[in-house]
Amino acid sequence: MPPYISIGGYADPPRIPCFSIETGCGELVALVGGPGSGKSNLIKSIAGIRPAGKGSIRIMGARPGSIRAREGAVFVFQNSNFAPDIAVRNQLERRIALFRGVPVRAVHKDVADWCEEMELIGIADEIPGQMNRSQLQMLSLAPLALTNPFVAVLDEPMINLSSLRVSSALAIIISLLEKTSVLVLVQNKSPLVTRADKVVNLP
Amino acid sequence: MKGRNTYYFRESIIILLKTKWIGPYLLLPPLLAFMVYAEAYLFAHGVAGIFTLGQRTVLAIWNGSLLLALIAGIKSCLFFSKMWESSWFRNSLALPVSRPSGFWGPYLAVLSIVSAIFILTTGAVVAALQESGRVPVFQIIAESYIPVMWAVSMGAFLGMLTTGTAGSMFFTILLLLGFMTGLPFVSLPKWLFAIIPPVGRIMTLGMLYPQGLIQAVILILHSAVFLMLGRLLFGIGSRRR
Numbered sequence: 477m478p479p480y481i482s483i484g485g486y487a488d489p490p491r492i493p494c495f496s497i498e499t500g501c502g503e504l505v506a507l508v509g510g511p512g513s514g515k516s517n518l519i520k521s522i523a524g525i526r527p528a529g530k531g532s533i534r535i536m537g538a539r540p541g542s543i544r545a546r547e548g549a550v551f552v553f554q555n556s557n558f559a560p561d562i563a564v565r566n567q568l569e570r571r572i573a574l575f576r577g578v579p580v581r582a583v584h585k586d587v588a589d590w591c592e593e594m595e596l597i598g599i600a601d602e603i604p605g606q607m608n609r610s611q612l613q614m615l616s617l618a619p620l621a622l623t624n625p626f627v628a629v630l631d632e633p634m635i636n637l638s639s640l641r642v643s644s645a646l647a648i649i650i651s652l653l654e655k656t657s658v659l660v661l662v663q664n665k666s667p668l669v670t671r672a673d674k675v676v677n678l679p
Numbered sequence: 680m681k682g683r684n685t686y687y688f689r690e691s692i693i694i695l696l697k698t699k700w701i702g703p704y705l706l707l708p709p710l711l712a713f714m715v716y717a718e719a720y721l722f723a724h725g726v727a728g729i730f731t732l733g734q735r736t737v738l739a740i741w742n743g744s745l746l747l748a749l750i751a752g753i754k755s756c757l758f759f760s761k762m763w764e765s766s767w768f769r770n771s772l773a774l775p776v777s778r779p780s781g782f783w784g785p786y787l788a789v790l791s792i793v794s795a796i797f798i799l800t801t802g803a804v805v806a807a808l809q810e811s812g813r814v815p816v817f818q819i820i821a822e823s824y825i826p827v828m829w830a831v832s833m834g835a836f837l838g839m840l841t842t843g844t845a846g847s848m849f850f851t852i853l854l855l856l857g858f859m860t861g862l863p864f865v866s867l868p869k870w871l872f873a874i875i876p877p878v879g880r881i882m883t884l885g886m887l888y889p890q891g892l893i894q895a896v897i898l899i900l901h902s903a904v905f906l907m908l909g910r911l912l913f914g915i916g917s918r919r920r
Contacts, residue, residue: 523770523773524772524773525769525770525772525917527918541772543775543777546773546774546776547775549773551770551773553770553773556765556766556767556769556770557770558767559690559694559765559767559768559771560765560767561694561697562690562693562694567690570682570686570689571774573682574682574683574686574774574775574776575775580682
């Protein structure tokens with residue numbers, strides 16, 4: 477079984493010098509770096525939407541961007557997770573249906589229940605521009621809770637959350653650890669750093 | 680996996696049905712009605728020669744086609760450019776979707792909407808100006824669809840190449856140049872005819888169907904080439920950024 481996420485000799489000069497890391501099932505790994513340290517570029521490289529500068533990246537043994545790497549991986553970006561003109565709940569339903577491989581109508585109830593549990597049931601029907609950043613960031617975590625990814629890569633998943641929502645988000649991420657490998661890219665003060673199995677400091 | 684190939688098509692359709700994208704097409708009926716009325720007035724006063732009802736029907740179909748091509752081309756440039764350069768679209772490529780469908784999905788969505796409007800427009804024209812039956816209406820409608828398809832393909836290429844505003848300005852100039860080459864009193868250097876899409880010539884020759892079929896083939900090839908160039912740029916762009 478290959479490591480769930482394998483980053484070997486990755487470098488993004490001048491921001492990130494060469495580093496390597498491997499994560500396995502049930503592991504939470506935190507890559508810690510300040511603003512402008514190259515975290516957002518790194519998640520794009522892992523997602524296969526930006527070429528890696530140097531080194532190699534593999535997800536479940538597959539190249540980033542290949543359909544095999546994307547099938548079992550959920551990526552949560554710091555911003556721009558949703559199209560600006562479409563109601564967020566509709567977008568979530570289509571994405572979750574895509575991950576589960578079922579028709580959209582089969583996930584209506586699950587998404588509605590999750591939104592209700594998170595006290596976002598009314599607001600989720602709005603477009604992103606009508607929400608605050610905390611609500612939007614919380615909703616971007618829905619695919620983690622409603623699919624069963626092998627790999628989750630999260631860029632600053634809590635930075636915009638209101639204090640009331642931090643514990644809910646933390647619970648979602650921790651609950652993944654039964655069968656998922658979680659890689660978080662965060663700043664030093666994130667509560668995820670204290671929970672991480674491994675911490676790698678980016679300069 | 681279910682929905683992998685249709686994800687972007689469905690997202691695009693939802694966006695395109697918003698008022699700001701569909702609204703400009705509502706300009707088409709009043710503009711077309713004005714043109715038909717103005718042409719009828721000119722015919723009645725002998726300014727534009729004498730046209731039979733069948734010829735007026737054909738002219739109205741071509742007017743509708745070129746007006747729709749203008750609106751569709753401009754809106755396509757704006758839509759494709761906005762979509763493909765947006766951060767959410769780039770980030771959505773991390774979903775388990777077919778990446779080529781990121782190009783073909785939005786293209787087919789725009790083409791579907793524009794085709795529906797084309798059918799409504801030509802249907803309204805044919806119903807309003809019931810022609811005498813001597814004009815091959817269906818062949819002419821099929822031929823007049825080509826500039827509309829060309830406009831969307833060109834919009835996809837320009838939307839991929841540049842910003843929406845620059846693309847739509849370039850498209851408008853290209854369409855007007857192409858239209859001018861069809862006007863009998865406009866003389867242009869011969870070499871220009873080789874590079875400008877025959878949007879005007881297909882109309883003037885299309886009035887006398889089956890003339891204009893060569894121009895139809897040229898315009899189809901022109902749109903296919905630019906569509907494939909757009910697809911190529913999309914492939915390069917999605918690997919490099």
